[in-house]
Amino acid sequence: MGLQYELMLQQLLNEAPSLLPALAIFAVAIPIELLFGTGRRAQWSERMGNIGAMLLHFAAGGLLLNAMLAQPWGILILGFPETPRTTLLQNPIVWTIALIFVTDGLFYIYHRLQHAVPLLWHVHKLHHTDPEMNITTSKRSHFLERPLQFIVFGAPALWITGVNYEGLAYATVCGPFFLYFAHLDLRLPLGPLTAIIVGPQYHRIHHSKAGSEQNANFAQAFPLFDMLGGTYKRPAQDEYPDTGVLECNTATKRWTPLIW
DSSP states (O other): OHHHHHHHHHHHHHHHHHHHHHHHHHHHHHHHHHHHSOSOOOOHHHHHHHHHHHHHHHHHHHHHHHHHHTSHHHHHHTOOOSSOSSSGGGSHHHHHHHHHHHHHHHHHHHHHHHHHSHHHHHHHHHHHOOSSOOGGGGGOOOTTHHHHHIIIIIHHHHHHHOOOHHHHHHHHHHHHHHHHHHHOOOOOOOGGGGGTSOOHHHHHHHTBSSTTGGGSOOOSSOTHHHHHHTOOOOOOTTOOOOBSOTTOOSHHHHHHHHHO
């Protein structure tokens, strides 16, 4: 079980060095948002709150995940194959693409459940309460999301693909791109690429205050999954709706889901 524990440790610690890159990405992206954004300026108090949520997500979520994986059933979860499932997946680039694709498919299912199951929505709701979606919203997540995501689609994706260590290093860099890119406050219509890759305008529809639109565009990377699931909504020209949760109209209501 040595390699499984090594992978678990890598998974748990991956976010530690990613905290500084996240702050660097925020520092670069925020001025771009101010220049080319939708015109809805995010409050600095909310941005700082998002960074605080990111730190809590890493610390508290990591401790909880460690505790869960230390249990007998947690050790079973880490029993995924230590080598790629097929010869094709021995290529680290192919493996990386496959892992991101499989992860996004599993995430799509999980994400829909988050909006359909009240208990899961209560945890996920914090991510949606940001009144002005922006780059820091990408890290506005409840700390319970960390163990949930690893167990629901992180580990299962590795069970499906097997492990390619070089590819895992690539995925650690490439995977977060989709998360950051989708949450940018940016006027950037992708034209024909809208149906191929999730962009800021596409994902903004999902963060819309309109409840009906929150049930569209669940995919994080590939709109194909929304097409297959019947939840694809192509943004209209110059469509950049207000974001947030309608009833969470004060700072207290926006951040209460973090406590419970």
